[in-house]
Amino acid sequence: EAGVVQSPRYKIIEKKQPVAFWCNPISGHNTLYWYLQNLGQGPELLIRYENEEAVDDSQLPKDRFSAERLKGVDSTLKIQPAELGDSAVYLCASSLGLTGADTEAFFGQGTRLTVV
Amino acid sequence: AQSVTQLGSHVSVSEGALVLLRCNYSSSVPPYLFWYVQYPNQGLQLLLKYTTGATLVKGINGFEAEFKKSETSFHLTKPSAHMSDAAEYFCAVTGTYKYIFGTGTRLKVLA
Numbered sequence: 001e002a003g004v005v006q007s008p009r010y011k012i013i014e015k016k017q018p019v020a021f022w023c024n025p026i027s028g029h030n031t032l033y034w035y036l037q038n039l040g041q042g043p044e045l046l047i048r049y050e051n052e053e054a055v056d057d058s059q060l061p062k063d064r065f066s067a068e069r070l071k072g073v074d075s076t077l078k079i080q081p082a083e084l085g086d087s088a089v090y091l092c093a094s095s096l097g098l099t100g101a102d103t104e105a106f107f108g109q110g111t112r113l114t115v116v
Numbered sequence: 117a118q119s120v121t122q123l124g125s126h127v128s129v130s131e132g133a134l135v136l137l138r139c140n141y142s143s144s145v146p147p148y149l150f151w152y153v154q155y156p157n158q159g160l161q162l163l164l165k166y167t168t169g170a171t172l173v174k175g176i177n178g179f180e181a182e183f184k185k186s187e188t189s190f191h192l193t194k195p196s197a198h199m200s201d202a203a204e205y206f207c208a209v210t211g212t213y214k215y216i217f218g219t220g221t222r223l224k225v226l227a
Binding site: 004006033040041042043044045048056091093103104105106107108109110112 | 120125148150152157158159160161162165167206208210214215217218219220
């Protein structure tokens with residue numbers, strides 16, 4: 001079974017440019033997460049989807065970040081315009097649900113963004 | 117509210133020695149606890165998890181952890197370290213539909 005797939009793996013852009021990341025979760029997983037991981041830190045939640053609904057986006061900087069999960073499957077995370085401080089790894093994860101063992105999150109390999 | 121504290125951002129052990137990575141949590145609801153491992157330029161891989169039931173949980177690669185409610189701890193151990201265990205380890209807690217991660221412990225294994 002394929003895991004969580006993210007693309008691209010690496011992205012280098014100039015500041016003020018837009019950038020988008022794509023995530024394909026594990027088939028059948030209703031819950032999808034986007035996490036931000038700064039160097040030397042643990043992941044921090046940006047947004048959580050239940051199917052196509054964003055149920056927790058309190059940590060998403062909405063002035064420049066946006067996300068969507070059309071049809072409740074794939075998701076994209078966009079930054080426009082990017083700033084130097086956005087350089088980090090963006091991780092996507094998915095889980096079956098919200099209770100018990102269903103909460104186990106499976107992570108993709110991440111997209112490492114470098115803003116220059 | 118939930119939080120996780122990992123004691124020691126860097127831990128070094130000799131090959132063959134005991135590995136002990138510490139994790140303490142705070143949770144206002146019954147927690148689910150996880151340990152993830154991250155190799156360079158990789159995503160997070162689940163080592164083990166505690167949801168309910170047995171408090172001593174065994175995971176992959178010979179790791180295990182014990183949930184101690186009275187101490188609010190979920191320390192990760194492995195009896196004998198291997199060079200391939202060198203990586204970053206994250207403890208996480210959930211219970212309110214959101215994972216809260218610790219800041220990670222980088223494990224170095226010395227030959």
